[in-house]
Amino acid sequence: MYAYINIISCNEKPQSLQPLRINQGSVSFFINALCSNCAFEQQYINPNSYVLTFFSGTGFELTLQVEFFLQPLTPEQSKDVKAKAAWFNNGYQTGNNDQYAQSMSQFLRGSDALQLDSLTATTQNRYLVNDRSGLAYFSGDSDQFRRIVLCQALAVAYSQVMSQCVEQLTTTLRSDDCDALLSLYEQILFFNASDYFAHPVKLERHELFTAWNLIRDHWHLNELNEELTNQLSSAAKFLQANRDREKQEAKQEAEARQTKRDRKANFAIGFATLLLTFLSIVSLVELTPDHFSSAYQNWIAPVIESTSNHNEH
Numbered sequence: 001m002y003a004y005i006n007i008i009s010c011n012e013k014p015q016s017l018q019p020l021r022i023n024q025g026s027v028s029f030f031i032n033a034l035c036s037n038c039a040f041e042q043q044y045i046n047p048n049s050y051v052l053t054f055f056s057g058t059g060f061e062l063t064l065q066v067e068f069f070l071q072p073l074t075p076e077q078s079k080d081v082k083a084k085a086a087w088f089n090n091g092y093q094t095g096n097n098d099q100y101a102q103s104m105s106q107f108l109r110g111s112d113a114l115q116l117d118s119l120t121a122t123t124q125n126r127y128l129v130n131d132r133s134g135l136a137y138f139s140g141d142s143d144q145f146r147r148i149v150l151c152q153a154l155a156v157a158y159s160q161v162m163s164q165c166v167e168q169l170t171t172t173l174r175s176d177d178c179d180a181l182l183s184l185y186e187q188i189l190f191f192n193a194s195d196y197f198a199h200p201v202k203l204e205r206h207e208l209f210t211a212w213n214l215i216r217d218h219w220h221l222n223e224l225n226e227e228l229t230n231q232l233s234s235a236a237k238f239l240q241a242n243r244d245r246e247k248q249e250a251k252q253e254a255e256a257r258q259t260k261r262d263r264k265a266n267f268a269i270g271f272a273t274l275l276l277t278f279l280s281i282v283s284l285v286e287l288t289p290d291h292f293s294s295a296y297q298n299w300i301a302p303v304i305e306s307t308s309n310h311n312e313h
Helices: 094-109 142-175 178-194 206-218 221-282 289-312
Strands: 002-008 017-019 039-043 049-054 062-069 083-089 120-123 126-131 134-139
Touching: 002 142, 049 142, 062 142, 083 094, 083 142, 094 126, 094 134, 120 206, 126 206, 134 142, 134 206, 142 178, 142 206, 142 221, 178 221, 206 221
Parallel strands: 083 134
Antiparallel strands: 002 062, 002 083, 017 039, 039 049, 049 062, 120 126, 126 134
């Protein structure tokens, strides 16, 4: 049995879907925190076609289609798939793996280079190997293979979204658009806190838990998430520096306005003091036209001219 995983858009989503069931059971091996934002469905007319929606209701919602076939697709037919998987029925007998060695290597690498010693035991007489964008599973249980393919699909979803986040953060940081960066920063921070799980498979599902860890490590999801976290930290520092700069500029503008108001106030006080002094002087002498003319020329006119010049500046 062979499986192929592709990303599809909302418009490409098949009709007549029903809840996904594997051997009459629902998808219950993922933790509830992950499943609350996911939808696992299959086509009613073709149960071997799965439609998996991850991170529903977020800006990173992603829909994958998984299709199972009894025979592998040709290289031309599968050239655009995001991931692929093969199940080899060893009947729970490790000795039967040998007969599938060449088929496994041809499927994953297109050559005979991959050897059986690359297999990792997930439990007794069950083995898994990840290579490039594919995996091969040896067991006597095709249902478990389908569950492992769901784990692989989740790895594809995580890889796609986190790679997209890293690229968008880099582009937005270089654009120096702080509003766009803040919006993107909040979206990614929310995704990283609420949707990324290093261990999304329940601990009690022993083989699937082991299989997930192998798949996660092969896709370097922890390293990719660490890179994303580092970028988020850098973005936070950039936003904080920009916020501090804006605060400093606002403070300087406020201080400049206050200084201008203080100058006006000081000038008004000085003018008032000068005027009071003038009135005190004229009250001590007899006010005649000659006195008034002299006072105007010597006292009032210079003050008026000074005030006019100050206002112009």
